[in-house]
């Protein structure tokens with residue numbers, strides 16, 4: 391029997407739940423060629439949402455070409471250009487032959503060192519990029535528009551881990567270059583999403599940033615507890631086991647409806663269930679998750695200053711007013727002037743998330759761990 395529930399990878403089909411509103415919003419943006427930035431904390435389902443939406447649109451529309459890339463491993467504009475050219479060619483080609491033709495048509499002029507292999511039926515393109523010459527590099531950025539015009543199709547370019555461009559040296563200059571090209575592309579939409587929320591906000595939310603008002607900003611939310619209930623009850627049932635709705639509610643609540651962790655906890659609980667899941671099984675599964683992450687969390691705590699650790703404890707305990715003198719004293723946070731510095735440092739590490747005045751620990755299991763292991767204050 392297949393083990394249900396999946397985590398740590400892009401989910402689809404049976405493993406994908408809800409997101410009907412977001413899918414339809416994104417779909418509309420694909421069709422209307424509206425540039426979109428998708429922002430959320432880590433592992434809330436950005437990549438899965440884009441993958442699912444592309445799949446569903448592809449089934450119905452053949453006038454849109456999709457180009458997908460993940461730029462996580464790129465460290466500078468040159469590597470970005472190489473990935474961009476390669477993935478664009480692969481995205482618009484349905485076979486090794488068409489890849490060859492497209493590559494000759496569109497990029498041979500830009501990147502003469504071109505080779506294509508088809509070792510196991512999965513064609514791959516290797517580009518010899520030695521573009522010290524920036525006009526050529528910048529021409530690469532116009533490929534999607536050129537392709538759209540020549541093929542008389544729309545092109546949707548999806549770039550995952552887009553926050554990575556903020557890590558390049560001279561990042562601002564590069565962002566200006568991207569924006570100056572992409573904003574002229576009338577037949578292309580850029581869907582830009584990434585996992586480091588604070589960096590994505592620097593790129594899209596700052597008034598002085600080149601990408602400010604580039605398009606729609608979609609702040610992906612978690613999946614609601616009601617949706618999780620339906621999904622969990624359904625998946626247990628489909629696989630010959632059962633969980634009550636009330637227990638499904640409890641399960642998702644333990645991990646604050648966090649998509650990745652609901653899936654993980656559900657799988658741990660499912661594996662421990664012979665026929666009918668119980669509260670004890672869910673609690674036991676949660677403890678196993680905490681145990682497996684213990685070392686990782688110890689390491690994170692070790693890498694922080696004492697005040698940063700104390701601040702995390704305060705957040706985990708539900709403190710809201712960090713500058714209040716009894717909070718400063720109780721959690722040994724120093725003066726209220728320290729709070730901003732501590733907060734910024736923790737946001738940079740993606741350990742906390744600030745929405746308006748509300749501060750949360752990003753990772754709900756880390757929060758539980760802090761409460762259980764650390765807050766004996």
Ligand SMILES: Nc1ncnc2c1ncn2[C@@H]1O[C@H](COP(=O)(O)OP(=O)(O)OP(=O)(O)O)[C@@H](O)[C@H]1O
Nearest residue numbers: 397398399407432433434435436437438585650653
């Ligand atoms: N719509 C969904 N239905 C069910 N589970 C989901 C859904 N979306 C995400 N998940 C769960 O969350 C996990 C992370 O999803 P995904 O990789 O798409 O998130 P992400 O926001 O792109 O993550 P990262 O920030 O690490 O790039 C998935 O492996 C799955 O367990």
Ligand SMILES: [Mg+2]
Nearest residue numbers: 436437550585
């Ligand atoms: Mg992702």
